[in-house]
Amino acid sequence: MHMLSINRIRNSKEKVIEGLKKRGWNDDQLLILNKIVELDDYRKKVQTQNDQLLSERNRLSKEIGQLYKDGKRDEADAAKKNVEALKEDISANEKSMSDFKQSLLELLYKVPNVPHTKVPKGLSDEDNVVIKGWTGEMPQLAEGAKAHWDLAKEYGILDFELGVKITGAGFPVFRNQGARLQRALINFFIDQALEQGYEEIVPPLLVNEASGIGTGSLPDKEGQMYAIEKDALYLIPTAEVPVTNILRDEMVRPEDFPFRYVAYTQCFRREAGSYGSDVKGLNRVHQFDKVEIVQVQHPDKSHDTLDEMVKYVEGLLQKLELPYRILRLCGGDLTFASALTYDFEVFSAAQKKWLEVSSVSNFEAFQANRLNLRFKDELGQRRMAHTLNGSALALARIIAALLENNQTAEGIVIPEVLRDYTGFDIIKTK
């Protein structure tokens, strides 16, 4: 879990409260904020006290050294007794300080990011606001149009059963033109990002614990990540994890803003507990491909950057000629770390369903607090950088929509922009 800085809770409590209410926090839950400040007050008090004791100990120790040099053994031994008394107090203080810190952290980890003022109130996805709906034509499918899992079979491009045999449910096997379509999309997305000036990254797919904590993927309560216990490593659920950690524990130069990274990776999600029609076919799988964009930006500019990223993702969907809509997530649907998130959904015509294909978020300083990602501003003050990321895009569901929307009597038509990448313009049966 990421966290809010205590100072933010101290200094702008009203705004924090207002924001958390948007997430549906009630008065009882809000009491946590008071407890946090209270605990921190205690911590400060104890620390100040302890620092004085340590200061005293240091002073006496120096004296003892001097006394020994001067050959005044008796006086030195007497002074030692004094220090020993101090030591008991010190260790008691330290114990209570670490207890305070522990409880403080436990509380802090429960507090999600404060939603941006633009975030609408609401408890569930029903309260998300469509800020841009689809006004164009919807795909006109012939009678008997098939869902992508049936098309997959018919054209021999995607095999779910084979995946079950090799690994288990949720690990589809792409083959033939399906495999090539997948690779074409990856290259198309990366090339598009490169044109925008993103730096391409090929990160590790396994991360250590520190990286998992840095982006808030750990501690992993829901068991969302695949863990390799023997080596204390985790399979990444998204490229966000390794890529955002590039700048963990760094003090960056403000003139280097924005940092812009694009990374294609496979993503692994246990999706524990999910079931039903939502998980059919490519709608939700344990392993999928995704091209992710990550930016690290100056706090004053991060929301402009968010808008820019939203526009960029929108452009991708336009080029793929997919019907899409953009949603601004309400407080209740916002992820724990996000201050403002836009979701992109494409219409998958045969399922008659909107499928989420991208989520673009500004985490503001929430992640940076945990990542310890800072910069020195014009005044020499240290400040937390803002982090943002977005899928651009997640492949599995894009393929689902492409297959369904572009099916014709002749075969599945490949969008214009992808043809140079696929090397064919239609998927046909053998």
Next chain:
RNA sequence: GGUGAGGUGGGUGAGUGGCUGAAACCAACGGUUUGCUAAACCGUCGUACUUGGAAACAGGUACCGGGGGUUCGAAUCCCCCUCUCACCGCCA
């Protein structure tokens, strides 16, 4: 997997119990000099927490890979962990 050597500030690298928050050099920043550039010279130059202060700043504490221990006192001694490097083994 085996053996050996190491992790010190942005970098290189001194430092084997008190005078070391840490030499020196490099980089960086500010300044002097200069027609400009370079050079030279002078100065500044870690982070976190905390106390006082509106602030500039001043004080205190902690930090030399991480954790624990010995000691009046630890970068320095002891234990555990971890990472890096080298060589060997295995291997895409």
